[in-house]
Amino acid sequence: MTIAIRNSDPRHEGVKAFLARPRLQHLIGGRWYDASDGATMPATDPASGRLLAKLAQGTAEDADRAVAAARCAFESDAWRGMTPSARGKLLWRIGEAIDRQADELAELETLDQGKSLKTARFGEIPAAAEQFRYFAGFATKILGTTIPTSISHQPVGKKIFAYTTREPIGVVAAITPWNSPLLMAAMKLAPALAAGCTVVLKPAEETSLTALRLGELMIEAGLPAGVVNIVTGPGETVGAALAAHPGVDKVAFTGSTEVGKLIVTAASGNLKKLTLELGGKSPAIVMPDADMGLAIPGIARGIFANAGQVCVAGSRVYAHRSICEKLIEGLAREAAKLRLGHGLDPLTDLGPLVNAVQAERVAAYVAEGEQAGADIVVGGKRTGTFFEPTVVTSVRPQMRMMREEIFGPVVAVTPFDELDEAVAFANDSPYGLAASLWTRDLSTAHRLSARIRSGTVWINCHSYFSPELPKGGHKQSGWGYENGAPGLENYLETKTVCALV
Numbered sequence: 001m002t003i004a005i006r007n008s009d010p011r012h013e014g015v016k017a018f019l020a021r022p023r024l025q026h027l028i029g030g031r032w033y034d035a036s037d038g039a040t041m042p043a044t045d046p047a048s049g050r051l052l053a054k055l056a057q058g059t060a061e062d063a064d065r066a067v068a069a070a071r072c073a074f075e076s077d078a079w080r081g082m083t084p085s086a087r088g089k090l091l092w093r094i095g096e097a098i099d100r101q102a103d104e105l106a107e108l109e110t111l112d113q114g115k116s117l118k119t120a121r122f123g124e125i126p127a128a129a130e131q132f133r134y135f136a137g138f139a140t141k142i143l144g145t146t147i148p149t150s151i152s153h154q155p156v157g158k159k160i161f162a163y164t165t166r167e168p169i170g171v172v173a174a175i176t177p178w179n180s181p182l183l184m185a186a187m188k189l190a191p192a193l194a195a196g197c198t199v200v201l202k203p204a205e206e207t208s209l210t211a212l213r214l215g216e217l218m219i220e221a222g223l224p225a226g227v228v229n230i231v232t233g234p235g236e237t238v239g240a241a242l243a244a245h246p247g248v249d250k251v252a253f254t255g256s257t258e259v260g261k262l263i264v265t266a267a268s269g270n271l272k273k274l275t276l277e278l279g280g281k282s283p284a285i286v287m288p289d290a291d292m293g294l295a296i297p298g299i300a301r302g303i304f305a306n307a308g309q310v311c312v313a314g315s316r317v318y319a320h321r322s323i324c325e326k327l328i329e330g331l332a333r334e335a336a337k338l339r340l341g342h343g344l345d346p347l348t349d350l351g352p353l354v355n356a357v358q359a360e361r362v363a364a365y366v367a368e369g370e371q372a373g374a375d376i377v378v379g380g381k382r383t384g385t386f387f388e389p390t391v392v393t394s395v396r397p398q399m400r401m402m403r404e405e406i407f408g409p410v411v412a413v414t415p416f417d418e419l420d421e422a423v424a425f426a427n428d429s430p431y432g433l434a435a436s437l438w439t440r441d442l443s444t445a446h447r448l449s450a451r452i453r454s455g456t457v458w459i460n461c462h463s464y465f466s467p468e469l470p471k472g473g474h475k476q477s478g479w480g481y482e483n484g485a486p487g488l489e490n491y492l493e494t495k496t497v498c499a500l501v
């Protein structure tokens, strides 16, 4: 496989100017700073290997200063005294600013992460803007309740008046992954700000550029100093320092299950509240009556989009034996159609993986599977950071490629005969993030969806998201929810006030 790297130069003047800066700094308390020890780390284009920018490589000391700034802002009049309506308008303005700069942000995301410009410009960047607009509406609708009590021992002539208030949890450490950088940051910032929290954001070290640009846009939109702080740097130092920091009240984490478990341990010191959006190994079940015209492109998109670097990627397909061959042929056709190239090239469907380590990891899963007897129908080859869209058959449930998250464009197809067998296959995973069911029979679809242990079930579609749809993992795919009303709840605490009046 040879991949032509064409059209890899930034075109947007804003992107050129951003990348031309001598280095990119942390945002702490409304100002920009180098790392405490002056260290920098590179941001590289995963497709070409070109150095894009130098970023501050944060330290535990930087994390500490950012937490102090967030605490100070949390207590400040500028933030606490802001009316809910003003907070809502601020969030809306941030959403609008993202939309106005969508061309610039999309190009920056593509250069930094590798994804196709189509995905960034028409999918993720507008979706990030939408997160802010959706949660803007919640700022004015955070309500407590009054509670009629049955307490009977109050003094004669007195009554109990009881009510609840909803209060922001406090300082939130938001730690995000590299697969959809701006969107993942927006999914945490928008509800946290709507609730009245302050935030220290640590983007993934591989992809920090759009978070820093968002920091500038938020300040221009009127965000008070210190309400959002951004510290770039490695997970093992900055991320770990935030997870363990006694001044952090909550960690909102998206990333691997492995790191999620480390965060649970680190956060136990002061019993931080946690939301964990973790890994997945999502199944797709294709029934004999499925509309194959819908299922084949839908399942292909569900695994190959963003080169498979999607938490809900449908990497395990269970197809009824009567239609399994047709499905495999269809998926192989879809895979072969996809053009690999630099994300900025308008002809590109699939960019590279985020870096060589990830490409090597994907290649190792496929090679090991092949050695253990899996057949590669199409794809299977790596060139540098690129990996071909791959369809695999003859897999067994205990193979590592069937149990672990590959996070690459690799799908394994297994036939089934009975519905119970398909359910058992689908649920045979430590993960429980998402699943899709493909059938024309609505009653089968709903009965089946009740039996699947996952946070989301799609029927006749895969990977459909929107800020109003709660998203969370069952089993080892996570704790808590993002999006929708449950997504806001995770940033609020309830206070009960009970008065003798």
Ligand code: NAD
Pocket (backbone or CB within 6 Å): 175, 176, 177, 178, 179, 202, 203, 204, 205, 233, 234, 235, 236, 238, 239, 240, 241, 243, 254, 255, 256, 257, 259, 260, 262, 263, 276, 277, 278, 279, 280, 310, 311, 312, 405, 407, 433, 473, 477, 478
């Ligand atoms: P990762 O777990 O390696 O890193 C995620 C973040 O955690 C990064 O910012 C990293 O620097 C930080 N980190 C690493 N070690 C840390 C530590 N010891 N303490 C604190 N922070 C630390 O994940 P990744 O490789 O960036 O992203 C891919 C993973 O993210 C996949 O497993 C994918 O399924 C998952 N993901 C889940 C969702 C979801 O909504 N469930 C969405 C996107 C990605």
